[in-house]
Amino acid sequence: MSSYIIAGKADDPSFARAEYAAKQVLALYPNIFMRFEMKHPDEWRDFINSICRKYDFAHYPADFSGPLVWTLEGSLIGGSADFVQAVCLEKFGIKDLPSVSDPSFKHMAADNLKQVKLDHHR
Incomplete structure (x- = not known):
């Protein structure tokens, strides 16, 4: 089973596109595991630096x-x-993914940021 971790800033359209693409893979291949690490922009730098140290992504x-x-x-x-x-x-054959400049990814990113902010207040 393939397993992936996708980490990004909640307000990033590029992260939203990766999330969208990953969900397309999951719809076709339910045995694949995807974990989304959606971080508030203020937390991103500390988070990514700790990940890079942990896995030696130097x-x-x-x-x-x-x-x-x-x-x-x-x-x-x-x-x-x-x-x-x-x-x-290439690996899973997903086709016709919108480009990162598609307006839907800006909307997804805005929704993601709202969700992260809500989660912080709980």
């Missing part, structure tokens, strides 16, 4: 804006575009 700068995708085993996939291309399109 070639990412401290101010890397994300998103970042890796496997549960700690193998780096890369950024959102790497994940969409290598995993969603």
